[in-house]
Amino acid sequence: MAVPKLEQLSKSVVQGPSMATGAIPTQNWMDIPVVFKAGNYAYPAKKEKVEYLNSQKGLSFPNAREWSPEDDDWKLPENWKEIIIDGLKERLDKFRSLKIFMDCCVRCGACADKCHFFLGTGDPKNMPVLRAELLRSVYRQEYSLASKILGKMAGAREMTVGVLKEWFMYSYQCTECRRCSVFCPYGIDTAEVTMMLRELLHLVGVGINWILEPASNSNRTGNHMGLQPHTFKDNVEFLLDDVENLTGIRPNISFNRKGAEVLFITPSADVFAEPGLYTAMGYMILFEAIGLDYTWSTYASEGGNFGLFTNNETMKKLNAKMYAEAKRLGVKYIIGGECGHMWRVLHQYMDTMNGPADFLEVPVSPVTGTVFENAASTKMVHISEFTADLIKHGKLKLDKSRNSHIKATFHDSCNPARAMGLLDEPRYILDHVVDWVEMPENTIREQTFCCGSGTGLNTDEIMELRMRSGLPRANAVKYVKEKFDVNMLSCVCAIDRATLTSLMNYWNPGMMVCGVSELVGNAIVQEGENRPELEDGLRTML
Amino acid sequence: MKYAFSFLVVIALIMIAWAGSYIPGLSYLFGVVFPYVAFFAFLILFVRKVINWAKSPVPFSIQTTCGQGKSLDFIKHNKLEAPDTTMQVVARMFLEIVLFRSLFRNTHSELHEGPKITYESSKWLWLFAIIFHYSFAVVVIRHMRLFLNPVPFPIEFLEFWDGLWQIGAPTWYMTTVGLPVGAALLFARRIYNPKVRVISLVNDYFPLVLIFFIAVTGILMRFVFRVDIVSVKELTVGLASFHPTIGDGIGPIFYIHVFLVCVLLVYFPMSKLMHMGGVFMSPTRNMKNNSRAVRHINPWNPDIKPHSYAGYEDEFREFMVENGIPVEKPLEAAPAAKEEE
Numbered sequence: 102m103a104v105p106k107l108e109q110l111s112k113s114v115v116q117g118p119s120m121a122t123g124a125i126p127t128q129n130w131m132d133i134p135v136v137f138k139a140g141n142y143a144y145p146a147k148k149e150k151v152e153y154l155n156s157q158k159g160l161s162f163p164n165a166r167e168w169s170p171e172d173d174d175w176k177l178p179e180n181w182k183e184i185i186i187d188g189l190k191e192r193l194d195k196f197r198s199l200k201i202f203m204d205c206c207v208r209c210g211a212c213a214d215k216c217h218f219f220l221g222t223g224d225p226k227n228m229p230v231l232r233a234e235l236l237r238s239v240y241r242q243e244y245s246l247a248s249k250i251l252g253k254m255a256g257a258r259e260m261t262v263g264v265l266k267e268w269f270m271y272s273y274q275c276t277e278c279r280r281c282s283v284f285c286p287y288g289i290d291t292a293e294v295t296m297m298l299r300e301l302l303h304l305v306g307v308g309i310n311w312i313l314e315p316a317s318n319s320n321r322t323g324n325h326m327g328l329q330p331h332t333f334k335d336n337v338e339f340l341l342d343d344v345e346n347l348t349g350i351r352p353n354i355s356f357n358r359k360g361a362e363v364l365f366i367t368p369s370a371d372v373f374a375e376p377g378l379y380t381a382m383g384y385m386i387l388f389e390a391i392g393l394d395y396t397w398s399t400y401a402s403e404g405g406n407f408g409l410f411t412n413n414e415t416m417k418k419l420n421a422k423m424y425a426e427a428k429r430l431g432v433k434y435i436i437g438g439e440c441g442h443m444w445r446v447l448h449q450y451m452d453t454m455n456g457p458a459d460f461l462e463v464p465v466s467p468v469t470g471t472v473f474e475n476a477a478s479t480k481m482v483h484i485s486e487f488t489a490d491l492i493k494h495g496k497l498k499l500d501k502s503r504n505s506h507i508k509a510t511f512h513d514s515c516n517p518a519r520a521m522g523l524l525d526e527p528r529y530i531l532d533h534v535v536d537w538v539e540m541p542e543n544t545i546r547e548q549t550f551c552c553g554s555g556t557g558l559n560t561d562e563i564m565e566l567r568m569r570s571g572l573p574r575a576n577a578v579k580y581v582k583e584k585f586d587v588n589m590l591s592c593v594c595a596i597d598r599a600t601l602t603s604l605m606n607y608w609n610p611g612m613m614v615c616g617v618s619e620l621v622g623n624a625i626v627q628e629g630e631n632r633p634e635l636e637d638g639l640r641t642m643l
Numbered sequence: 644m645k646y647a648f649s650f651l652v653v654i655a656l657i658m659i660a661w662a663g664s665y666i667p668g669l670s671y672l673f674g675v676v677f678p679y680v681a682f683f684a685f686l687i688l689f690v691r692k693v694i695n696w697a698k699s700p701v702p703f704s705i706q707t708t709c710g711q712g713k714s715l716d717f718i719k720h721n722k723l724e725a726p727d728t729t730m731q732v733v734a735r736m737f738l739e740i741v742l743f744r745s746l747f748r749n750t751h752s753e754l755h756e757g758p759k760i761t762y763e764s765s766k767w768l769w770l771f772a773i774i775f776h777y778s779f780a781v782v783v784i785r786h787m788r789l790f791l792n793p794v795p796f797p798i799e800f801l802e803f804w805d806g807l808w809q810i811g812a813p814t815w816y817m818t819t820v821g822l823p824v825g826a827a828l829l830f831a832r833r834i835y836n837p838k839v840r841v842i843s844l845v846n847d848y849f850p851l852v853l854i855f856f857i858a859v860t861g862i863l864m865r866f867v868f869r870v871d872i873v874s875v876k877e878l879t880v881g882l883a884s885f886h887p888t889i890g891d892g893i894g895p896i897f898y899i900h901v902f903l904v905c906v907l908l909v910y911f912p913m914s915k916l917m918h919m920g921g922v923f924m925s926p927t928r929n930m931k932n933n934s935r936a937v938r939h940i941n942p943w944n945p946d947i948k949p950h951s952y953a954g955y956e957d958e959f960r961e962f963m964v965e966n967g968i969p970v971e972k973p974l975e976a977a978p979a980a981k982e983e984e
Contacts, residue, residue, distance in 0.1 A: 114758045122754050125837045159947030195943060197699040198926045204692070205921035208847050209768060210839035211745070214752045220760060230842050247913065248846070254645055256844040282707045286739070286746045286772075287918055288927035290707060320950045321958075330959045331966040357969050399968060400955050413702075414947055421949035429952055449704045452938045475714050479935040486714055493717050520705075522712025522725035522932055529718065543750055543762035547709040547724070576760045 104564045107607065114572060119223020121214065130225055131238070131253055134263055135270045137170040143273055143560050145170060146313035151306065153317045159418055162313075164306025170269065175262070181305045182260055186243060188304045192297050193240075199297055202289045203240045206233060212281035212291070217550050218274050221569030229281035229291040232271050236294055239264060269307055272298035274566065276555035277410070278515035283547050300412040308411070312557035316407040319419050323402040324369035330356075330399035336372040337381070337397060344382050346643050349631025352389035354397060357430065361396035362467060364427050367438025367484075368404040368595035376614055377598045379639045380439060383622025387488065390625050391468045391496060395436070401426035404443040405595065409450075410557040417454040420446055423481075424455050434464040434480040436487055439616045441514035441594035442555065444483060448521045452479045469494040483517075485526040485593055488621055492533050498626040499533055504638060507589045509537035509620065510581045512574065512601065513549035514594035527593050527617050534624040538585045544577035554600035567600070568607050575608035582609055590614045646834065649848040653856050653903070660902035664895035673898040674878055675887045681905035688912030693920050702941040704934035707927040725932045732931055740922055743769055743776075771832060775825030778818040779854070781805055782861075785816070789876055790883040813865060823858040826851050846915055853907055860900040868896040 105113065118124040126133070151165035168176050178184065193200050212229040214220065219227040226232060234256060241248035241257035248257035258264065277292035302308060315325035322329050328336065334356050345351040355361065367384065371377040388395055401422040408416030427435055437447055452458070461480035464473040471490045473482050491497050511531060517523040524546050531537045544550050553571030581587040590601055590612055598614055605612035623638040635641040663669045710724025726732040738744040751765035785802055788794040806814040830851045833843045864870055871892025881887035911917070923929065931937075956963065956970055964974045 111758050115754050115756055120838065120841070123837065126841060130841065157950065159945065194699055195702060197696055197701045197924070198705060200696050200699050201921045201925055204696075205915065205918040205925070207915050207918050208839070208842045208844065209746075209772075210836065210842060211749050211768060213838040213842070215750075220752060220754070225838075225841050228838060228842065234842065245913070251845060254648065254845045256846060279707055282927050283709050284745055284748055284750075286743055287922050288707055288739075288745070288925040290705065290927045293705065321955075323955065329962060330968050331962040334966055334968060357963075359969070399959075399963070400952050414945060417945065418947045418949055421947065425949050425952060447935070449706075449934050452934065453703055453941050454944065456938050471715070474936060475712070475933075476935045478938045481935065489718070490715055493715070519707055519709070522708035522710060522721070523714070524711045525718045526714060541762070572758065573760055576758065 104568060104607070110565070110568060114221065114223075114569065117223060120225045120228070121220055121223035124223070126225055129253065130231060130234075131258055135267045137266070137270070139171075140563065140565055142170045142270065143309040143311050143558065143563050146308045146310045150310065150313045150317045151308070154313060154320070154415070157320060157418065160414055162303060162306070162308070166306060168306075170266070175266070175307065177262070177265070177305050177307075181265070184304050185260060185265070185301055188301045189236075189240065189243070189297075192300065196293070196297070198290070198293045201287075202233065202293060203237055205287045206230060206237065206289055207286075208234075209286065211284045211286065212289075215281045215284050216291075217276075217278070217280070217553055217573045218570045221553070221572045222274075222566070224274075226267070226271050227274055229275075229289075232275060232291055233289065233294045235264070235267055235271055236298055265302070265305075265307070268298045269302055271295075272302065273309060273558065274570070276515070276551045276553065276558060276570070278551035278555060279519040280515070280548065280550065283519060296412075299410065303412055309557065309560075311560035312407050312410050315405075315557070316411055316415055316419065319403045319405075319407065323398075323400045323422065325403055325405055325407060326369045326373045328369060328373070328402065333369070333372065333399045333402050340372065340378060340382050340385065343378075343639075344385055347632065347635060347639060347641065348386065348627060350389060350627055350629060352385040354385065355395075356397050356399055358396035359430050361394055361430060362433050363393060363395040364401070364423075364430060364432040364435045365395045365397055365438070366401055366404045366423060366435060368440040368443060369402055370405070370595040370599060371438060371616075374599065376602060376619070376640075377595055377616065379619040379622075380595075380598065380616030382639050383616065383618035383620070384438060384484065386622035386625050386627070387497075387618065390498075390627050391491065393467065396430065396432070398426045398430070404438055404440045406443060406446045407557055409442050409446050413454075416446060416450065420451055421455045423451070424458050424461075427458070427480075428460045433462045434476075434482065435461070436464075436482050436484060438484050439593040439595065439618060441516040441596060443595075444523070445516035445520040447479065447481050451481070466490055468496045483523060483526070484618060485523060485530060488618070489526045489529045492530060497621075499621075499624045500626050501534055501536070501624055503624050503635070504535040504620055506636060506638065507535055507620070508585060508587050509535045509589040509591045509615075510540050510578065510585075510587045511537060511545070511617075512540075512552075512578075512590055512592040512594075512597060513545055513547075514592055514597055515549060515551050515555060517593060518547055518549050523593070527591075530617055530621060531591065534620045535589075535591075537591070538581055538587060540577040540581050544573065550574040550577065552594075552597050552600040552604060554604075555596055559596060559600045559603075564603070568604065571600070571604040572608065574601070575604050578605065578612060579609050582612060588613060591617050591620060593617050645843065645845045646830070646848040646852070648845055649852040652849060653852045656853075656903060656906055657856065657860075657899050660899040661895050663902075664898040670889055670893070670898065673902055674889050674893070675882065677905045678882060678901060681908040685908040685911055688909075689917075689920065692912050692917055693924075696921070696924055700942045701926050701930070702943060704930055704939040705926050706930040706932045706934070708932050712932050727931055727933050727936075729931070732929055736923070736929055739928055743772055746772060768832070771825060771828040774821050775829055778821030778825050781816075781818040782822050782858075785818070789879040792876075792880050811866075819858075819862060819865075823855050823862070826855040826858065830855070850907070850910065850914065850916055853903060853910070857900065857903045857907065860896060860903060864894075864896045864900055868894055870894045870897050
């Protein structure tokens with residue numbers, strides 16, 4: 102499962118017999134079975150992780166077992182088919198989106214070449230429309246008599262183990278980035294379809310470890326990384342040392358402190374590994390510079406939510422910690438760090454699932470007095486909104502030249518772009534802290550391309566797949582790298598910071614990846630600082 | 644195969660209506676019974692489908708934002724692509740439904756050596772769809788003159804503009820050409836574009852072929868096999884007022900045309916053609932992007948609590964105290980009992 106060499110993959114992408122380069126399949130897609138082999142699937146969830154999740158109140162993860170996608174027998178429950186068909190019916194009754202999306206697709210093909218998985222693999226089943234047909238074909242069989250009679254010709258087929266395996270393959274070759282839904286004349290959102298597919302698969306015990314292990318970690322320890330409270334604190338404090346070394350000022354921070362004005366929650370990856378660490382340092386410098394009265398929490402130490410990639414129950418359970426902790430600590434509101442899918446949950450789901458947060462106050466910036474009306478109900482503000490407001494009011498002393506070693510570009514993360522509309526806040530910030538350029542217009546803002554490894558697919562065993570699906574993004578970065586000598590790919594997403602790093606190392610060696618807050622932190626001029634010339638900004642080794 | 648099948652079915656339908664029109668007594672079936680059955684089947688099935696959709700709630704706020712959301716006052720809000728108010732949603736839906744906004748965005752991507760991926764604006768699908776849908780809509784509205792006496796002014800107004808070029812006698816309306824040409828273009832695209840060909844089903848070819856032949860039989864009736872328009876209007880007005888009478892001079896071509904329309908009416912609510920209704924109800928397009936400002940309610944919101952803080956502290960209290968993290972219960976007093984999972 103070694104990743105092919107760059108030259109090899111570059112050739113294969115363009116010359117391989119793929120749908121994306123003009124080859125036409127000779128068989129009906131329904132007649133082509135999926136074949137699992139090392140490298141084309143993410144490892145199934147470990148038995149003990151599934152058992153743990155299943156033991157949690159409000160969650161159901163049946164059929165924990167050892168199994169492999171490569172085996173013929175997936176050890177499904179005896180009545181698996183009934184479970185799936187009943188599960189489908191239940192979800193049709195619960196989600197109008199599913200009904201509409203099953204009924205309204207006209208197969209116009211507008212979405213076909215909008216998917217990064219399709220562009221990178223050329224697999225027809227990675228065209229969003231066909232990915233949805235994997236489910237729609239079973240829906241027709243169950244709910245349309247005419248289609249059932251006409252069968253394959255009318256796109257209907259029996260639910261079989263083969264179909265189930267196909268669902269597993271392709272619902273985990275979708276990062277739920279929603280790019281297709283931008284182009285669909287009916288707004289059909291493949292993310293909704295693969296979410297349903299993943300929910301259905303969990304009903305019979307089919308899930309992947311890279312998602313369920315972080316989800317169970319997050320439930321128990323408060324974060325995906327499984328950092329226990331003392332370790333989490335150690336990690337953050339380790340960064341304090343670095344900040345002090347670099348700037349001469351040791352930020353004042355606290356954990357689980359009652360009575361703080363603000364609770365700050367960011368993806369745990371930001372305190373776990375490079376380059377996220379530098380983003381976390383950026384947050385700390387920023388908050389120190391404005392004297393924000395805030396606290397970290399070890400209990401709610403995860404901004405991200407792998408429940409979003411699992412099922413709505415798990416998403417709700419994991420997310421509920423945020424409000425629970427905000428209430429316990431008695432803070433006024435919450436500020437959230439940079440993360441993509443985290444912000445989809447916060448913007449579109451949190452208030453509905455776990456609100457109303459009537460024990461919190463409408464967020465007001467303590468420095469500028471700005472009332473964040475757009476977060477009046479959730480009481481949770483995005484760090485980019487918070488920072489942009491500070492800059493607008495001239496409350497930050499910024500020295501752009503401190504980032505003069507950087508020529509940046511900006512990657513819109515899927516969820517902030519298409520599930521939130523957070524596009525110009527980070528851009529406004531970048532304008533004030535760094536010299537930067539945009540990537541080509543069909544690859545940014547609402548048309549942005551996914552890093553290729555979102556929704557819990559950033560696992561190493563599917564590296565070739567990730568490099569393929571990340572190609573459209575990498576290709577746009579390459580363009581600005583060659584044209585404008587860009588050396589830094591900035592973003593507002595913790596998963597991106599990890600996955601884009603692998604992607605750049607592969608396609609565009611030398612390209613660095615950072616969070617916008619890292620650039621902010623490095624540009625901030627603090628009173629009383631003792632900062633030597635830092636050639637590599639916050640990354641400088643002293 | 645799939646498109647050949649569609650042609651065969653439509654040809655068979657034509658043969659049935661043609662034969663039927665020659666069997667004495669069946670003209671009432673094709674001219675009166677089928678139209679009524681089809682019309683009411685259409686109405687009932689259409690409404691039933693929409694009610695069926697409406698019965699399922701929209702549990703989450705899942706708008707797709709295609710532009711800057713409402714945020715700080717110095718960040719320019721894109722009201723059409725990330726609507727914040729009902730009016731803005733209406734405007735967004737208007738653009739979507741009337742101008743096919745999302746299709747207008749369409750791009751065509753290509754892979755080149757390097758690898759290098761390029762994206763070009765591609766408006767063909769948008770153009771074909773506009774020709775087809777607008778022609779269809781105008782043709783349907785123009786046909787309302789058959790059921791209304793006197794003909795209302797808006798219909799005459801539409802006819803005037805549709806026939807502005809005054810080509811031929813009787814006049815060739817623009818939409819007379821637009822409808823079959825639009826259907827043919829969309830059909831050709833399905834065959835020509837490999838990606839679309841792979842995904843196309845009978846469900847996609849059949850309605851195009853059916854509508855194409857409805858247009859063609861209509862054209863033949865108007866320009867070639869003329870029927871007695873007075874008798875036709877007598878019948879159609881009769882149908883509308885529930886006193887249908889079948890006069891002389893209505894040729895087989897009329898029955899064929901009407902029968903195909905009847906088939907379309909019945910097929911419509913059971914098929915993908917329901918995108919006509921569904922486009923109004925798509926949650927990614929018709930929801931406001933104000934989900935942090937106003938709480939959206941999920942009627943089936945399950946009662947699920949987080950793994951409790953108390954349970955968390957019980958598990959890690961020792962470490963927390965040792966490392967100076969505040970706790971609710973001091974170490975020595977900590978009870979062994981767990982509150983929740």
